[in-house]
Amino acid sequence: MTSTPAIPTTTLGDDLEVSVIGYGAMVLSPTVYGEVDDDASLATLHHAVDAGVTFLDTADVYGAGHNERLISRLLADRRDDVQLATKFGIAGNPADRAAGTPPTRGDAAYVRAAADASLERLGTDVIDLYYMHRRDARVPIEETVGAMAELVTAGKVRHLGLSEVTATELRAAHAVHPIAAVQSEWSVWSRDVEGSVVPTAAELGVGFVPYSPLGRGFLTGTLASGSDLGERDFRRLLPRFGEANLEANLAVVDGIRAIGTELGATPAQVALAWLYAKGRALGLPVVPIPGSRRAARVEENAGALRLTLTPDQVSGLDSLADAVVGHRSEDPNWVSEGRERTV
Template sequence: MAKVGRIKLGLQGLEVSAQGLGCMGMSGFYRPLKPTSEMVSLIHHAIDSGVTFLDTSDMYGPYTNEILLGKALKGGVGEKVELATKFGVMYVDGQIQVRGDPAYVRAACESSLKRLEVDCIDLYYQHRIDNRVPIEVTIGELKKLVEEGKIKYIGLSEASASTIRRAHAIHPITAVQLEWSLWSRDVEQEIVPTCRELGIGIVAYSPLGRGFFSSGPKLIENLENGDIRKFLPRFQAENLEQNKTIFEGVNEMAKRKGCTPSQLALAWVHHQGNDVVPIPGTTKIENFNQNSGALSVKLTPEEMAELELFASADAVKGDRYYPGYAYTWNKSDTPPLSSWKAV
């Protein structure tokens, strides 16, 4: 298998593999969980294949995914990768809480460094935006961590266009992570153009629609108890009937192209531009190899238009997350800096 190429992510100097590896499913949310030894082997296989951009977060597990990456990257392996992790989402009494205050930012970074067993994090994202704390305050603390050599580059995840602009004015933002796929296209209206105007790289998570473009509607039939996808609106029966038409269209074109539907869906994300890096996740080496094959799928402008015809922004039925799950991108903005009073 040919090695995966490299691209520049943002304008600050970060170079990553053209496709990354989302590590979340190795430690939580999806079921069943696999043995640590298998996941370490998968990570090593990915690195050997040229996929060196690894994505994790302190809330995956929580904490266990970072510990897994720390184990996998021992013995000099970590020198070969671009390691991204995140802070800002925590569980309190079983409920999700978002935090972006300076003390928390610093404490979270120190803890991630220990779990990952590294001296510096390549790309450190604010996982979700704390609407109680001015973004300037959060980024101000991240800027200090850059100056101290604890992180190299700053990223945001699921931020509004206004928040991205305000953050970038305090310290250059290298990458914005967002959900982008053939059935999650709302970011194309404001977020993607804002990133491109400012020279910020784009990292697309869930580029396969959480596995939907790998298996289609039958995916839901095989999910085990505890798999978060069983509860997501787009996988519910009342929405799945309509959403399966998107998969059917992708599947039909994939047959004509001689590739799998997942490779076609992933190739569509790759064709969005050389500033976009998708980070499909998997727990199986065979699925990883298939995902890497998407880099060889070439799409003409006519084929892109055909895909977007049956996968338009309003074609999908159902929200990305279930009601009350405060985990989607913030359309509202953070308070003005003048309102902040440090505790």
């Protein structure tokens, strides 16, 4: 079955062409946001690809391999219809922080083993974009990326990516092998990457793939209190979603909703349109990967491509970050912001 894309494409770094909006499949694993039905998830994936959202993002750690196996069911019929991204490097469940930050691994042997395991779960012979999910500070990034580059030479991977790296780490990696994309959290309420990482990506010709572009669902306006989160929802662990902080952060959603009212758009569409506006201003290809379990949300998110924000609207959205209460991660060093501050 071949889809008829209704969504344009763009080119990230290293000449990787993808749909201009992607799909973050992490939401389809029960260990992250609670229980989910696999058949319903597969239907949503097919709907996304039918609509032209062909850039699919997963990782070996999502559901301890469940996510990749789920996507393999789509790939069995539609491998040529999609651009497939997956990741390695987190050796523990990121949704289970009771014992602290999960360990990371970036040694060459682990990179090779992780890639082979992902290929087997996905049921494919090549990964279009292979990310280092988190940096293993015990291993020189040159070793990790060198091993990833060997996968390209072997034909197992087409392009390389990095997630939550600092500007310095990005430069070091790019010197070893061209980097197609950096994937880090970036949204109206998470703007720390604009300090160094985003400008460096633009300078080097590396594309940017914002994950959680809708603030893990918060910027859609569908969460009013902590009681809206399920017992197994890992957002309960994040400072911004603590009851007191979440209530204060509703002011950010109010600001997004007000601009949506001006444009006849939803808060989600406004938040995504802001990211595209920031990318255009920097000359940087930006491909957000919102995730949703519902097909209707996939269509809603794609509607952001029809929005054009005025400079005043962009400026107004920029200012909302000043009202945010709480860090985006329970461990600042788990994301690039913490390591950037130590440089």
